[in-house]
Amino acid sequence: MGQPLGICKLCLEEKYLHRSHILSEFLYDAFYDDQHRMVKVELSNPYDTRPRTGLWEYMLCKACEDLLGAYETSFKTSWYTEGKQPKLTLPIHVINGLKYREFKLCMLSFLWRASVSIEAPGFSTVQLGVHHDERLRKMILNGDPGEELDYPFLCTAVFNRDDKTIVEAISEPVPLKSKEGHRTYEFQFGGCSWVYFVSQHSLRKLFQLEKWYLTKEGTLPAIVKYLDEHQPSLAFSKALKRRPMR
Numbered sequence: 001m002g003q004p005l006g007i008c009k010l011c012l013e014e015k016y017l018h019r020s021h022i023l024s025e026f027l028y029d030a031f032y033d034d035q036h037r038m039v040k041v042e043l044s045n046p047y048d049t050r051p052r053t054g055l056w057e058y059m060l061c062k063a064c065e066d067l068l069g070a071y072e073t074s075f076k077t078s079w080y081t082e083g084k085q086p087k088l089t090l091p092i093h094v095i096n097g098l099k100y101r102e103f104k105l106c107m108l109s110f111l112w113r114a115s116v117s118i119e120a121p122g123f124s125t126v127q128l129g130v131h132h133d134e135r136l137r138k139m140i141l142n143g144d145p146g147e148e149l150d151y152p153f154l155c156t157a158v159f160n161r162d163d164k165t166i167v168e169a170i171s172e173p174v175p176l177k178s179k180e181g182h183r184t185y186e187f188q189f190g191g192c193s194w195v196y197f198v199s200q201h202s203l204r205k206l207f208q209l210e211k212w213y214l215t216k217e218g219t220l221p222a223i224v225k226y227l228d229e230h231q232p233s234l235a236f237s238k239a240l241k242r243r244p245m246r
């Protein structure tokens with residue numbers, strides 16, 4: 001079957017549209033062994049660990065797919081090939097050497113794709129609204145990762161207590177509001193929980209104790225937790241109350 005002609009959601013031009021994944025295909029790879037069987041299901045896992053490879057819709061043109069693909073490759077390379085995915089070093093693992101621009105644009109593209117997708121199941125909880133959808137669209141299209149406090153995200157790496165392996169799971173994003181009134185969405189992929197901050201008021205004050213976000217120097221502190229002590233929706237508010245590191 002041919003590709004449908006339509007308006008690409010990123011460049012807004014009428015083009016042949018490709019099957020666009022909301023989250024990169026490689027994030028689902030960790031669920032499978034060599035025979036493409038699902039490796040493991042943690043019954044105690046609060047997340048939905050059922051792998052779904054069908055999470056796509058006709059959304060982007062070839063050029064825009066390639067643009068996002070380059071950001072995704074940077075994430076995949078640093079996370080898995082270079083081994084920057086957090087290690088089990090309680091209570092904090094500081095990741096260094098990330099490429100601010102590419103890594104952040106990849107992260108922002110997940111948030112944006114989840115928000116603008118209409119048909120792909122599992123992402124309807126993410127509704128950023130026209131203002132943020134459009135702002136993110138321009139940032140991603142122009143390759144502009146923004147400032148550190150533009151849509152920052154907090155990272156919590158989650159491990160199984162029994163075999164000390166990282167929990168590779170993908171969950172339906174959860175919208176949350178912190179008690180300070182910040183609008184956030186929590187995603188789970190790449191062995192980590194990611195809390196994106198969408199509202200921007202007083203973020204500087206919120207993060208005054210510690211930079212719990214990706215810096216332009218390529219540093220990202222990850223909170224490290226065992227699955228049985230990780231309460232997804234509370235992780236970030238607890239972290240923010242921590243004392244600053246040296």
Ligand SMILES: [Zn+2]
Nearest residue numbers: 008011061064
């Ligand atoms: Zn396009």
